[in-house]
Amino acid sequence: MKHMRPILVLLAALCAGPLSAQQADPALVAAGKAVAVAGDCAACHTNPEGKGDFAGGYGVDSPLGTIYGANITPSPQGIGDWSFDQFDTAMRKGRAPDLHFLYPAMPYTAYAGMAESDMKALYSYLQLGVDPSDNVPPHTDLGFPFSFRAIMAGWNLLFLNGDVVAGANAEAGSAARGEYLVKTLAHCSTCHTPRNALMGEESDSFLGGGAVGEWIAPNITAGPDGIGDWSRDDIARFLATGRNAHGVAGGEMGTAVERSFSKMPRSDLDAIAAYLVSVPAVAGNGPVRGARDPASIPDIEPPLSGLNDYIDTTDMSGARLYQAACATCHGWDGMGSVDGAHPALVGNTAVALDDPGNLVMTILNGAQLTLDPDASLMPAFGDQFTDAEVAKLASYVRTGFGAKALAPVTQAQVWNIRNGVVQTGWLLANAKALTIAGLGLGALILIAGLAVLIRRRRRIR
Known part of the structure; x- marks a missing residue:
């Protein structure tokens, strides 16, 4: 059956009118699969509980609502009826064949x-x-005014740069190839670059750190606030397995590692690493460094007055909670296990970030990546x-193993x-009220203008 695949592809092409013979080349289809992996298309277009690969329906939470x-x-x-030109327009300009704008x-x-x-x-x-799948995903219905997709035309004028990035065919493992991947298929800036009030990327802070829902996408520039102390091998290993000496991938980054980066050729991971170590440093959104404030043994294990104290966690300090739930794996001193x-x-990026989101999310949800056979899973x-x-x-983990300058985490x-x-x-939080107020003001101006025009005509008469 494996040897029949090229023949089946060609037979399918005969029934697919929009495709040319060149586009039906089995080698081109195989290359396209690699592009889909690098672009992580499955992350948003495949619902784990849905109707098949790329059949849609996965909900992406955004500050404006859920986008499917x-x-x-x-x-x-x-997209079975789409021509290549229509597909290309959607991918490059964010506009579907029925002329509606994409978010x-x-x-x-x-x-x-x-x-x-x-x-x-x-x-x-x-x-x-x-x-093919005939699945019909849920309709994306964002609140007004964002439900009016035509406003994306203005957004695109401000933030869409259509220039093609060089390096697609650069030498394997080279920084030029890495730059092409980072800026296009891997779309690293989508998460790792901060956004302005209109949700456009702040180009002056390229890869300087952003947010994805409750997770923080840290600064990954080559500076002290980024990954300046990571080696190329550290970066490549993190992309391949979701972990290295500096941290463990979680949230959307964990998904990207599992579905995309871990399936890419090692040469492409090396290329990304070669480029990232050359990205100019951006200040901010990095780990807080400084003296730590670990608890002493008496703080961790105070005297117990009875059995209830032993089993009741209500009044336990952060140090005692750590000793009970975390120290067996991460060590009482936070240094982890000898075998890794x-x-x-200590030194973990999620622990030392000023924003506690990644640490809290990891405590709540655990770490479930299984790409590294030597790694152990963390329960939720x-x-x-x-x-x-x-x-x-x-709070204890941050000050004890990160830096004591970090603020306590609140309930x-x-x-x-x-x-x-x-x-x-x-601006986004008040977009509806501002839009209604703007429309109302526009209506008043229009009415006032009409009134002035009518008065002038009456005077002429």
Whole structure:
């Protein structure tokens, strides 16, 4: 059956009118699959509980609401009727064939820089290498005014750069190839670059750190606030396995490692590493460094007055909670296990970030990546600890193994993180009221103008 695949692809091409013979080349389809992996298309367009690969329906939480991935299989319900030019327009300009605008949760601002050869390969793969599905994903329904998609035309004028990025065919493992991957297919800036009040990327802070829901996408520039102390091998290993001596991938980064980076050629991971170590340093959004404030043994194990003290966690300090739940794996001193199966907390990026989101999310949800055979999984403690207990535990870990200058984590912060409450900028938070006020003001100006015009005409008469 394996040897029949090229023949089946060609037979499918005969039934697929929009494709040329060149686009039906089995080698091009195979190349397109590699492009889809590097672009992490499955992350948003495949719902783990859905109707097949690329059939859509996965919800991406954004500050504006939930945006659902589209069906991009070769079905009439997907992109089966799209020509290459229509596909190219959607990928580069964020505009679908029915002329509706896409939201930039689909990172077309990055894909706009793709080489034409990669775009054609991806189109061939999605048309010929993917099983069609008639799944109809949920409709994305953002609140007013964002439900009026035409406003994206203005957003695109401000923030969409359509220049193609060089380096698609650069030498394997080279920084030039890495720059192409980082800026286009891997769309690293989508998460790791801060955004302004209009949700556009701040180009002056490229890769200087951003946010993805409750998770923090840290600074990954080559400076003290970024990954300046990571070697190329550290970066490549993190991308391949989701972990290294500096931390463990979680959240959307964990998904990207599992579905994309770990399946890419090692030469591409080396290329990304070669480029990242050359990215100019950006200050901020990095780990806080300085003296630590670890607890003493009496703080961790105070005298017990009875059995209830032993089993009741209500009044336990963060140090005692750590000793009870974490020290077996991470060590009482936070240095991890000797064999590296359990990561150290000292020097861990998530522990030392000023924003506690990544640490709290890891405590609540655990770490489940299984790509490194020598690594151990971390259980989730969200159902075992209250918000107050998580706050105490996280505060102790931050000051004990990160830096004592870090602020304590509050119970309110944990509640917000646990319940997905994401802070948005003032402009976005008040967009509906501002739009209504603007429309009302415009209407008043129009009415006033008409009134003046009518008066002038009456005077002329």
